[in-house]
Amino acid sequence: MEQAADKSSILVIGAGTWGCSIALQLARRGYTEITVLDGCSFPSPIAAGNDLNKIAEEANDPSDTDSDEDYFWNRVHQIAMDAWKNDPLYKPFYQETGFIMAAVGNDAYKHCLQYAEGEKAKLKPLNNAVDFRSTMPEEVLTGSFPGWRGFLKDTGAGWVFASGSLRAMQAEAVRLGVEFVTGRSEGKVAGLLYSSSNDTVLGARTADSTEHRAAWTILAAGANSDLLLDFKKQLRPTAWTLAHLPLSPEEAKKYRNLPVLYGVDRGFFIEPDTEKPEIKICDEHPGYCNFIEVNGELRSVPFAREQIPTQAETRMRQLLSETMPQFKHREFNFARICWDADTVDRRFLIDRHPDLRNMIVAAGGSGHGFMTSPAVGVMVVDTLEGTVGKRLRKMLKWRPEISVNRDWWDTQGRYGADGRVMDLQKVTEWSSIGKVK
Structure with missing residues (x-):
């Protein structure tokens, strides 16, 4: 059993x-000397969570499976959804609207079938345009849905207001x-x-040369974590693309309380933001990386940009053309690339560093990081205190042995685009969305 940490000073790197x-979570458990460092003002414009909304979904009972993998995801979702549904801080930001998982290509549809087979909830099959249109009010899904097939989960899923809950977490922590x-x-x-022996992390030094020392340091800097510590190829910073579609106030009323429509090889959209009449549109693909050579090794290095490759915009237009063609020519008013860090197995990496004392790593969101964020806080502080359950700890552990011969181009079970990871170094055309022309 690991020795639990006392209520001493904690330094958290990353305010995403x-x-x-x-x-x-640290503050709620009684820690009083907590400092959080971030290179951007809050909320960071490059934080993946500083976003309109994110998909959220309840899970099956984790006790019903013998598979450690299934147990892990069901338990993490169970902890997270308990917070989204019952915690007074998180509850206002969860909207249970339902969820549609669908696909066009045969391989992607097999993924949908696996999803349906693993669900305990009753799902409604969707096999044609009429089926898809029936899931939402008239005049919303007017497309022909060529080749689309999928399933509707009408309860136990929806979306969370991302930037609103991010600000609420920070405000309560400050309070x-x-x-x-x-x-x-x-x-x-x-x-x-x-330390002088290089076996203990004492804190961090910021760009103004200030030294922030603490009894424990928690590295939670998202895709940028890889720039501060050698993760031994366990992390691959990967970017996705999003844009905002503006609506009139009248249109926004018609597009409220909609199920999330997620095409695993096309993209997805979620109903309008609660603060502004805008719909977030995302094209689906295995991801973009920014591969450059760092110390003789190929690495993906994240950067911020409020633009997207023109190919991404074309894919978003295709999504709209097939589902909501009434918007296929409407100009987007905002776009950006959004970074996360992929682990090889897409499980989180939350552990005490095996070679550095007083150091905890919390990285590898792998596309699941926001919806499960309430659970992440719990698991990180449990790691600090040495109370993580055996099965969870096994799945969260530091595991460089599976990354030795890592294929940086692995699609990791994702579909869309040309079915491959794309290199931002090779992008020649970027959109001018939201820019003065």
Whole structure:
């Protein structure tokens, strides 16, 4: 059994989704000396969680499976959804609207069938355009849905208001005494601080040369975590693409309370934002990486950009053409690339570092990081206190042995686009969405 940490000083690197969840959970459990560092002002414009909305879905009972993999995801979703449905802080941001999983290609549809077979809830098959249109009010899904097949889960799923809940987590953490130090100088971490023997992390040094020392350091910097610590190829920073479709106030009323429509090889959209009449549109693909050589090795290095490749916009137009053609020519008013960090098996990496004392890593959202963020905070603090359950700990552990010969181009079970991971270094045309022409 690991030795539990006392209620001493904690330094959290990263004020994104996971950093805020971790800080909040620490404060709720009575830790009083908590500092969070981030190189951007809050909320960070590059944080994946600073977004309109994210898909959320309940899981099956984790006790019903012998598979460690299934147990892991069901247990994580169980913890997270308990917070989204019952915690007064999170509850206002969850909308149970239902969820449609569908596909066009045969391989992608097999993924939908596997999803349906694993569901305990009763699902409605959707086999043609009439079926899809019946899931939403008249005049919403006017497309012909060529080749689309899928399933509707009308309860136990929906979406969460991402940026709203991110701000709520941070505000409550501040109310409970957490200090957030942000900005390109005072908040940006330039490097970790090590003991003279290099076996203990003492904190971090920021760009203004300030040393922030703490009894424990938690690295939760998302896709940027890989820049601060050698993860031994366990993380691959990967980007996805999104745009916002503006609606009139009258249109927005018609598009409320809609099931999330997710095409695993096309993309997805969620009903209008609660603050502005805009729908988030995402094209689906195995991801973009930014491959450059770092110290003689090929690495994907994240960067911020409020533009997307023109090919991504074309894919979004195809999604609209097939589902809501009334919007296929409407100009988007915002776009950006959104980064996460993929592990080889797409499970999270939350563990005490095996070679560095007083260091906890919390990374590898792998596309599941926001919806499960309430659970992440719990699991990280349980890791700090040495109370993580045996089965969860096994699935969360530091595991470089499975990344030794990692294929950086592995699609990791994702579909869409040309069925391959794309390199941002090879993108020649970027959209001008939201830019002055």
